[in-house]
């Protein structure tokens with residue numbers, strides 16, 4: 001293997017996703033501890049945004065600003081380079097999370113054993129399923145009483161629509177929690193409630209060995225043996241290819257807070273999780289280790305200082321090697337650019353990067369050159385697929401509140417929507433601009449930023465909309481007919497794609513029923 005291939009294949013780029021409070025921050029911190037990237041517990045600032053009143057979004061943005069530094073945490077563990085991509089904790093920024101998921105090769109989902117599958121996890125899993133992202137589940141907080149593990153597995157299958165396969169199994173839970181049997185490595189891990197100590201695993205290949213009683217007592221031994229029998233009977237053998245294809249999710253149990261079960265998770269993760277995978281572009285499939293440098297922008301983070309309209313554009317490297325001060329092609333602008341100040345993210349610090357490889361994320365200082373989805377290459381014209389927009393959940397008409405500043409307003413709307421703060425639709429019937437978001441907060445973010453960065457004032461007008469669906473049809477006549485019949489409800493997005501604005505679920509269902517030749521999509525890529 002040459003050096004480049006070696007560098008790329010040792011990379012594991014993933015995101016941890018969860019419903020707020022399930023333990024994402026705690027788990028991230030423990031992973032960093034193992035990587036030696038930090039040395040004490042409590043060093044990772046929670047990216048969780050504390051519950052604040054809506055009008056307090058400035059505070060939230062400040063907290064998000066802090067989280068830029070920890071947006072990507074890279075560290076070395078054994079022979080691997082691990083890149084953890086952090087995702088915002090606040091559900092109003094779910095769109096950010098969706099996009100982050102386009103830049104990872106796999107995902108770890110954290111579930112709270114007492115709460116099971118929660119709303120945000122369900123949504124994020126939809127994105128993973130769509131992209132066939134390999135998923136590992138970590139059931140957290142086993143030191144607390146929770147749901148029966150078998151019930152939880154059923155719930156995971158039903159709610160997340162994925163097959164599961166336990167690779168570790170809890171021995172009791174809550175105050176009686178004794179540890180886990182590591183099915184994957186055939187080891188017994190005994191639990192010591194401590195936030196710093198990692199217990200030594202005991203080789204335990206034969207679970208019927210009477211020595212088990214000496215470790216966990218006869219009652220728990222009996223139960224564990226029965227549980228494991230059931231698991232072998234009900235669940236197929238773990239198949240790594242099925243995991244890599246996104247069809248089956250291995251499940252681990254543990255307690256992140258007590259640093260229990262985390263090392264097992266990490267050790268299995270580095271063995272089974274994928275290294276950077278081929279990425280599909282419109283022109284061809286890009287092979288990380290064969291193709292020259294290429295990458296795409298998946299996130300843009302604005303500097304909240306109104307005096308500096310500067311941003312950081314996050315680039316996921318898809319192939320080859322990035323080098324400092326080298327000319328690369330910004331495909332959309334058809335322009336060569338070089339970067340002397342690109343940053344790499346190592347654990348908690350940002351540092352200027354000289355070189356980075358496929359799988360890595362780098363931050364590029366940006367003064368308005370980049371949009372979400374932009375491609376940088378060594379010279380080729382490539383357009384990466386798989387950066388869809390998702391149907392927003394809230395919609396408002398945006399109106400100009402200061403007629404002298406129309407130009408500024410339009411420019412602001414254009415740039416902020418390029419940055420991915422929200423989506424813009426133009427109603428074809430009345431020509432009005434509609435802003436779609438996943439959370440109430442973004443409306444305030446936009447209003448504030450329009451005023452402070454562009455000197456423009458906007459006013460929101462409510463509009464009753466249920467969903468915006470991207471539509472297509474194999475039959476151009478059917479499409480034209482639909483657009484004519486529904487002209488009041490038709491809009492275009494920024495890329496001029498046709499969008500149907502349904503004002504209720506009923507209306508959408510009727511449209512689907514009445515126009516069988518039209519396909520309705522809830523994300524912009526189909």
Ligand code: G4P
Nearest residue numbers: 018020021022023024025026048140141144255256257258
């Ligand atoms: P999040 O990033 O997913 O939102 O969750 P976070 O890690 O911040 O964890 C949420 C709460 O759950 C925290 O408590 C954390 O200490 C606790 N927690 C995480 N893992 C475990 C575990 O394995 N067992 C138990 N019992 N609790 C766990 P908090 O009181 O909200 O915050 P803090 O004051 O402890 O930081």
